[in-house]
Amino acid sequence: xxxxxxxxxxxxxxxxxxxxxxxxxxxxxxxxxxxxxxxxxxxxxxxxxxxxxxxxxxxxxxxxxxxxxxxxxxxxxxxxxxxxxxxxxxxxxxxxxxxxxxxxxxxxxxxxxxxxxxxxxxxxxxxxxxxxxxxxxxxxxxxxxxxxxxxxxxxxxxxxxxxxxxxxxxxxxxxxxxxxxxxxxxxxxxxxxxxxxxxxxxxxxxxxxxxxxxxxxxxxxxx
Amino acid sequence: xxxxxxxxxxxxxxxxxxxxxxxxxxxxxxxxxxxxxxxxxxxxxxxxxxxxxxxxxxxxxxxxxxxxxxxxxxxxxxxxxxxxxxxxxxxxxxxxxxxxxxxxxxxxxxxxxxxxxxxxxxxxxxxxxxxxxxxxxxxxxxxxxxxxxxxxxxxxxxxxxxxxxxxxxxxxxxxxxxxxxxxxxxxxxxxxxxxxxxxxxxxxxxxxxxxxxxxxxxxxxxxxxxxxxxxxxxxxxxxxxxxxxxxxxxxxxxxxxxxxxxxxxxxxxxxxxxxxxxxxxxxxxxxxxxxxxxxxxxxxxxxxxxxxxxxxxxxxxxxxxxxxxxxxxxxxxx
Numbered sequence: 001x002x003x004x005x006x007x008x009x010x011x012x013x014x015x016x017x018x019x020x021x022x023x024x025x026x027x028x029x030x031x032x033x034x035x036x037x038x039x040x041x042x043x044x045x046x047x048x049x050x051x052x053x054x055x056x057x058x059x060x061x062x063x064x065x066x067x068x069x070x071x072x073x074x075x076x077x078x079x080x081x082x083x084x085x086x087x088x089x090x091x092x093x094x095x096x097x098x099x100x101x102x103x104x105x106x107x108x109x110x111x112x113x114x115x116x117x118x119x120x121x122x123x124x125x126x127x128x129x130x131x132x133x134x135x136x137x138x139x140x141x142x143x144x145x146x147x148x149x150x151x152x153x154x155x156x157x158x159x160x161x162x163x164x165x166x167x168x169x170x171x172x173x174x175x176x177x178x179x180x181x182x183x184x185x186x187x188x189x190x191x192x193x194x195x196x197x198x199x200x201x202x203x204x205x206x207x208x209x210x211x212x213x214x215x216x217x218x219x220x221x222x223x
Numbered sequence: 224x225x226x227x228x229x230x231x232x233x234x235x236x237x238x239x240x241x242x243x244x245x246x247x248x249x250x251x252x253x254x255x256x257x258x259x260x261x262x263x264x265x266x267x268x269x270x271x272x273x274x275x276x277x278x279x280x281x282x283x284x285x286x287x288x289x290x291x292x293x294x295x296x297x298x299x300x301x302x303x304x305x306x307x308x309x310x311x312x313x314x315x316x317x318x319x320x321x322x323x324x325x326x327x328x329x330x331x332x333x334x335x336x337x338x339x340x341x342x343x344x345x346x347x348x349x350x351x352x353x354x355x356x357x358x359x360x361x362x363x364x365x366x367x368x369x370x371x372x373x374x375x376x377x378x379x380x381x382x383x384x385x386x387x388x389x390x391x392x393x394x395x396x397x398x399x400x401x402x403x404x405x406x407x408x409x410x411x412x413x414x415x416x417x418x419x420x421x422x423x424x425x426x427x428x429x430x431x432x433x434x435x436x437x438x439x440x441x442x443x444x445x446x447x448x449x450x451x452x453x454x455x456x457x458x459x460x461x462x463x464x465x466x467x468x469x470x471x472x473x474x475x476x477x478x479x480x481x482x483x484x485x486x487x488x489x490x491x492x493x494x495x496x497x498x499x500x501x502x503x504x505x506x507x508x509x510x511x512x513x514x515x516x517x518x519x520x521x522x523x524x525x526x527x528x529x530x531x532x533x534x535x536x537x538x539x540x541x542x543x544x545x546x547x548x549x550x551x552x553x554x555x556x557x
Contacts, residue, residue, distance in 0.1 A: 012468060138462075
């Protein structure tokens with residue numbers, strides 16, 4: 001496979017955004033993770049480069065603007081980009097998690113609507129959602145909030161037109177090609193299929209986030 | 224006093240004002256776990272409050288918001304005040320302006336006034352003693368960890384100072400105690416954002432209008448009210464990492480400036496980014512404030528930051544000098 005085109009654009013005076021020119025999804029997330037890991041090794045010798053933030057096909061790289069110009073920062077990470085951007089391997093095998101979910105009812109207020117919009121029965125929606133092994137693509141949005149992919153095609157719907165002001169902690173939700181567990185109560189526009197009692201974030205533990213990039217996740221229906 | 228030994232509380236919160244929390248310079252390095260840096264919204268003023276009481280600039284202090292809190296001294300203690308809130312010791316007629324120390328006797332009540340900007344900082348000797356969580360004492364208000372029990376402070380809370388008995392001279396910060404206010408004549412400086420090109424005329428719209436900070440603004444972000452910004456080519460971007468000061472343009476065209484507690488990733492296109500030197504000024508913007516943006520380039524942004532850094536270091540060195548003279552005079556008088 002040929003190396004995808006890479007674009008490094010300034011993001012303010014203290015960061016650059018590396019765009020890995022592929023669609024999001026698993027491949028983009030894997031490439032971004034490989035690039036972020038390669039930048040981590042550059043950081044070992046370059047304290048002025050900050051912690052890279054991989055997401056869906058992009059990596060944000062902060063740097064110390066008193067120590068480096070944007071051009072210097074871009075030049076420092078360039079070798080890492082060339083080395084890693086082609087890497088779509090899942091990386092080292094992460095942990096496997098099973099998360100028990102109560103689907104539907106008060107715990108999953110959008111299950112019926114998702115079934116109606118996708119032309120499936122609620123039971124089919126649960127079977128499809130729980131029948132897939134997901135990869136932790138990246139974390140973002142909130143502490144411990146893991147973007148899991150990819151959702152079966154039949155379940156892909158846009159976000160709610162009007163986000164809920166408050167989504168309860170533990171809500172298991174879908175949007176686009178992703179699914180996730182809300183670690184904390186927060187506003188949110190994802191569609192809620194169910195809820196879990198599993199804690200996905202604990203700041204007091206050394207690991208903090210239970211789901212790490214590259215881990216595998218399966219949801220297990222309970223009632 | 225043996226360092227690390229448990230101290231009795233030094234301050235009691237009588238009234239938290241609008242929002243009072245423990246903040247330091249935040250927890251960098253955890254964005255990959257979804258944890259944003261957070262910390263003081265105006266790190267410049269935090270540093271000044273800390274230096275006034277002999278702390279490292281990044282020590283944990285109190286961040287007060289818009290309407291000032293009231294605190295009672297549970298022991299004799301000297302506090303450092305910076306930011307944009309004046310203070311007054313109850314029963315005394317003379318207010319204390321930001322950029323000064325205040326020594327309280329047991330039972331004294333200190334009331335911080337309404338902010339002329341958005342935030343006041345109150346530092347205690349040694350810093351506020353709360354547990355380190357993921358390398359910081361900052362309160363992560365959204366995710367409820369750090370600070371005191373992961374929450375905003377309330378009446379009745381008692382706070383421990385790590386080194387409350389440190390003898391400190393009454394001293395003033397030899398420079399501005401807060402960043403330069405943002406107003407029509409002093410705009411926030413921005414550089415073009417990563418999506419400026421795809422957003423068409425959005426950047427020009429942003430820099431040619433006057434904006435008002437909406438009441439729904441907080442530490443996560445400032446919503447701006449003004450003429451809606453056209454987004455040019457409609458953009459739906461995959462979630463990407465974002466920085467404090469990023470000016471996002473959501474579908475409704477009402478810009479959002481990401482604050483210190485922003486989510487580590489976001490999906491709205493970014494038209495502009497506030498320069499690093501102006502982030503403390505962003506942290507002093509309150510609802511109702513008028514904001515203008517001025518376009519600059521990264522070279523100017525860098526020199527502005529270097530200049531601000533020089534001003535700060537000069538004042539820091541002057542403060543050390545003043546403290547040394549104060550010590551000398553005290554020794555002479557002995």
